[in-house]
Ligand code: SF4
């Protein structure tokens with residue numbers, strides 16, 4: 001599988017050559033400028049980019065889900081995770097079915113929790129050592145050997161996905177990998193008999209979802225698919241009969257988190273460059289001619305002492 | 308540090324330092340429990356509250372270790388030589404501050420043994436990567452700035468001269484690096500728009516982090532300078548140094564406060580602080596600790612008197628520490644959290660180690676020696 005390092009899609013597309021020259025001019029050799037360079041170089045030479053609609057994805061239709069939890073079992077088996085009784089994703093649980101019930105009991109729905117495989121993942125941009133990576137085919141993968149355990153990914157993920165086995169003295173992150181090494185789909189989707197969970201390409205799944213919405217007006221919340229655009233889009237798409245926030249989905253705008261923080265990251269080289277310039281100016285400007293002479297004198301005095 | 312012992316090391320150890328040594332040992336013991344039993348066993352951290360006291364401690368310590376760069380800029384870039392001695396004191400406190408902050412990472416990280424990965428696996432888009440890189444290089448720079456004092460003590464004059472030659476570029480690089488990472492520390496929270504309370508979340512966070520670190524740099528220098536004069540009989544500063552620092556403190560405190568509140572007003576969220584919530588109250592306390600010193604420093608006679616300057620400085624360092632705790636803990640959504648005794652003890656131990664280190668350096672190296680040369684103008 002060819003992997004591209006599109007950690008920050010906006011960077012690659014935003015940084016036109018003119019932009020890049022500006023940045024590079026601001027700090028010759030500044031950290032971020034070099035980073036942007038390697039990234040855009042990667043993007044142009046890679047050529048292995050798979051269009052979003054052809055990437056691997058899953059669709060979860062909560063209205064079909066009966067809560068049999070066969071998917072949980074299949075995932076445990078496929079990933080050789082130990083059995084445990086938890087009510088949140090954990091170091092040994094990549095996916096979980098939870099039941100939501102409204103207070104008066106009139107409304108209920110299941111929700112499958114797992115990594116959403118965001119199109120522009122917050123976890124990937126956060127990780128200081130690049131242990132999390134958005135692969136060309138869609139899955140967001142974790143390279144355990146790189147991880148230093150800063151837990152920024154846990155903090156940054158808007159869905160609260162990356163988890164630890166806290167009983168370990170030197171733990172590693174655990175999360176769903178969209179069964180990236182399976183050609184036949186995902187283990188959990190294959191185990192789902194009611195057809196609530198299907199795997200396929202993002203394009204075909206979106207089509208199925210939209211057909212269902214069109215065929216059943218009013219059945220689905222807001223008549224839309226969660227994840228088509230939310231938070232910049234996800235590869236795990238959700239159809240729900242109840243309000244998204246009721247099944248614990250965060251209120252995201254269409255802008256991804258990396259995009260939101262982007263302006264700030266982009267400003268860094270300017271800050272560096274600007275600071276250097278200001279420093280030099282201040283150094284010259286606040287020095288009177290007498291002071292200059294004095295310093296000269298001091299230095300020559302020291303020279304005399306050491307000689 | 309053992310090499311300093313070659314000429315002669317101070318023999319008498321004050322009681323206070325002995326007490327800190329006990330705290331440090333207990334702290335190391337608490338850190339040991341984390342290395343053996345793990346994070347889950349000795350902390351109250353969880354998947355929804357992955358950062359706790361250690362991270363807040365790091366943020367706070369790194370912020371007031373900014374004293375090194377505020378004072379370096381003032382003395383060397385803006386040529387205010389009367390601050391030369393206090394700048395050296397600030398340099399040492401910044402140096403030990405960063406060392407204890409870095410030491411905290413050995414318990415905070417899930418895989419502390421892999422800290423070196425920072426050098427090999429780069430994600431240049433991560434604010435945390437920026438912070439790490441800047442801190443590592445900045446520590447090197449601080450060492451270089453600190454070296455002349457050591458070399459002077461050891462009387463290695465040729466090397467001393469060599470370093471002197473690079474003094475200004477080194478100082479400038481240090482200032483730039485610390486400006487960079489102080490603001491990147493603020494960018495860390497930019498990735499948490501859903502979690503951080505709107506009282507603190509703003510795109511201006513990097514700017515606020517930078518300017519408040521600069522501010523507390525002056526406050527920290529005042530604190531350490533005045534406290535140190537009680538312990539070290541040979542410490543002496545030029546007249547007007549502290550009231551001068553007080554004036555800078557006043558200016559920068561006001562700027563910080565203006566940006567913080569101004570941004571909030573611009574976003575139309577000022578009302579949030581008067582909501583009777585935990586966060587609202589913490590925000591009010593935090594900002595009271597900015598406003599009080601401003602008032603103290605505005606009163607004509609009082610702002611020239613050392614005890615009051617000291618109080619104002621202590622308050623503003625407190626306000627800064629509160630801000631960092633609020634951003635990394637109080638204002639962050641997540642599971643209930645309060646530190647365990649292991650977390651508290653190890654944090655106290657790390658702070659104690661920092662202070663002991665400071666005492667060792669300050670009582671053995673000629674911090675004040677350059678006074679005559681520097682003030683000859
Ligand atoms: S859901 Fe969380 S862990 Fe999964 S890709 Fe998105 S940000 Fe990363």
Ligand code: SF4
Pocket residue numbers: 126127128129130131132146147148149150151152153154162173
């Ligand atoms: S905990 Fe590991 S994977 Fe997560 S951000 Fe830190 S280094 Fe990256």
Ligand code: SF4
Pocket residue numbers: 074075076078079094095114175176177178179186187188189
């Ligand atoms: S896609 Fe694979 S790893 Fe992810 S929840 Fe389903 S079975 Fe588990």
